Structure formats: structure tokens, C-alpha cells
Amino acid sequence: MNNKSKSNAAVRLPRAKGIDMATVYTPKECARKVKRIVLAEKNQTIVDEFITILGMKEKFEEQDVPMPNKIVMFGPPGTGKTLTAFYLAQRLDLPLILVRLDAIIHSHLGETASNVRKIFDYANGTPCVLFLDEFDALGRMRDSNDEVKEMARVVNTLLQCLDEFGGESVFVAATNLEEELDTAIWRRFDTKMTYTLPTHADRIQYIELLIGESLAGQAADLLAGCSFADIEQIMLKAKRKAIIENRALNFENIENALSEYNPRMKV
Numbered sequence: 001m002n003n004k005s006k007s008n009a010a011v012r013l014p015r016a017k018g019i020d021m022a023t024v025y026t027p028k029e030c031a032r033k034v035k036r037i038v039l040a041e042k043n044q045t046i047v048d049e050f051i052t053i054l055g056m057k058e059k060f061e062e063q064d065v066p067m068p069n070k071i072v073m074f075g076p077p078g079t080g081k082t083l084t085a086f087y088l089a090q091r092l093d094l095p096l097i098l099v100r101l102d103a104i105i106h107s108h109l110g111e112t113a114s115n116v117r118k119i120f121d122y123a124n125g126t127p128c129v130l131f132l133d134e135f136d137a138l139g140r141m142r143d144s145n146d147e148v149k150e151m152a153r154v155v156n157t158l159l160q161c162l163d164e165f166g167g168e169s170v171f172v173a174a175t176n177l178e179e180e181l182d183t184a185i186w187r188r189f190d191t192k193m194t195y196t197l198p199t200h201a202d203r204i205q206y207i208e209l210l211i212g213e214s215l216a217g218q219a220a221d222l223l224a225g226c227s228f229a230d231i232e233q234i235m236l237k238a239k240r241k242a243i244i245e246n247r248a249l250n251f252e253n254i255e256n257a258l259s260e261y262n263p264r265m266k267v
Ligand SMILES: Nc1ncnc2c1ncn2[C@@H]1O[C@H](COP(=O)(O)OP(=O)(O)OP(=O)(O)O)[C@@H](O)[C@H]1O
Pocket: 036, 037, 038, 039, 075, 076, 077, 078, 079, 080, 081, 082, 083, 084, 174, 175, 176, 195, 206, 228, 229, 230, 232
């Protein structure tokens, strides 16, 4: 794997490795992305325990208890699923292999299953966090009406790959639509993480990280129902407004940014 890119930009895997369907991020690049992550307490505990367990390999082997290595995350958009994959890679000091689903799913019969196998082969041989986003697109294929046989083949390959997955790598999958996932696939994950829109306390914590303390409480009230991603966009917009007005950010900037941004809020 070539991580010696001159810039900080992620590098594409070389074709020779058989998977030009992914982007690789070094642990350092991952660390930069997760500076402002806010995790729900439950999810923070899950991640902490997961990492503790991976550090106790010998003890687990001694007691014949298998290590966890497959995480599935589900929840609404913009709540930190992808960010958590970066966070895990940073905490484990492993590269993140971010698989692009559009690159895996192939119109040629048999290609998709073979692509799935290739990326798992890679991860079995090279310690990494293998991250498959929009996982439901693969996991629901068995029910698809067209090309049923091909879809069944993809799901079966996926099941096999999950069963055989081993070594030092961790597999992480994310989906917005957990009910679309094939139950056979679902139960192969040893670790499940649920994401929700930020609570009031989460919003305060996140907004403080973005703009400091002074307006955080008020802004957190105003932005009830927003996702983290919405909040980030609104705050950026508000900051831009303050800059062009040539003064410090005020609450009105945030209100105006919200009304312009118009997120689909679920209050
Ligand atoms: N929990 C969080 N803590 C801090 N920032 C967050 C969090 N969730 C989302 N963000 C911000 O929103 C951006 C998008 O988040 P992310 O890609 O992790 O969402 P997601 O849950 O994977 O959404 P999707 O379902 O659309 O893929 C992040 O890059 C980050 O800036």
C-alpha cells in the first residue's frame, strides 16, 4: 500500500492490489478528521470497550473467547457514522480503507461478488479498518427483483466473507436503513451502534467546539432537530455572514443562516 502521498489528500489504492475501489487514509489523516467528534455516551463506551478488547488479545485467546471485529452502525444522515470509522482507525492506529460502493457494484454478472471478495482478501492480508458505507445497498440485494441470481450471489459472498473475516483488521459497515439489511448479514456483526440526532447537551458540546462558549446555549435551543452535519453547515454559514459584516459572530447571524439553510428538521 502506498501511503506516501505528498499531499495530505487520501491516496487511491494501486490497481496492482486488486482493489482500486477504495480510498486509503492514514491514521494521521483520520486524526485530523475527528478532532471535533461528539459521540453519544453509549457509543463512546462501545468504541472504548472495543479498543480495550483488541488490546487484550492474549487473554481472550487464553479463555477461548473470540475477539469482536465487525461493527455495524445505523442511524440518520449526518450523525457521525462515517466519522466514527475515521475515529476507530485513528484510535487503533490503522489505515482506513474507505470502499466506494458505486465502484464495487458492477453491471457485469459476477463482477460485484468478485469485487466484494477482493476487498475482503485485501483486508484479511493487511491490517486496516475496512469501511463499507451505504451497506444496505449490498445487504438488500437478495430481495431485488431483477438479476435475482446475481444478487443472491453477492449476498452469499458477503456472508462468506464476513464469516471468514480475520487477522488484525476490523470491518465497519454503515447504513441509514437497517430494516433493509438481510437478517442473515445483520446477525454476523458482533458490535452494533445506533446513531440519533444530537440531544440538547450534544448540540451544546458540538457548537462550543465550533464557535466557542458564548452563543452555544442559545444556538443549541435554536437548532433543535438538526443533525451534526446540519449544525456544522449552519455555523459555517453564520461565520461567513459575520466575516462579510466585518464583526464578531452574533446570534442573528446564526438565525439568518438557519433560515437560509432550511434543514429538514425533525423536532
Ligand atoms: N457525532 C458527530 N460529531 C461531530 N461532528 C459530526 C458528527 N456527526 C456528523 N458530524 C459532522 O457532519 C459531517 C458528516 O458526518 P458523517 O459523514 O459522519 O455522517 P453520517 O452519519 O455518516 O451520515 P450519512 O448517513 O449521510 O453517511 C462530519 O464530517 C462532521 O463534520
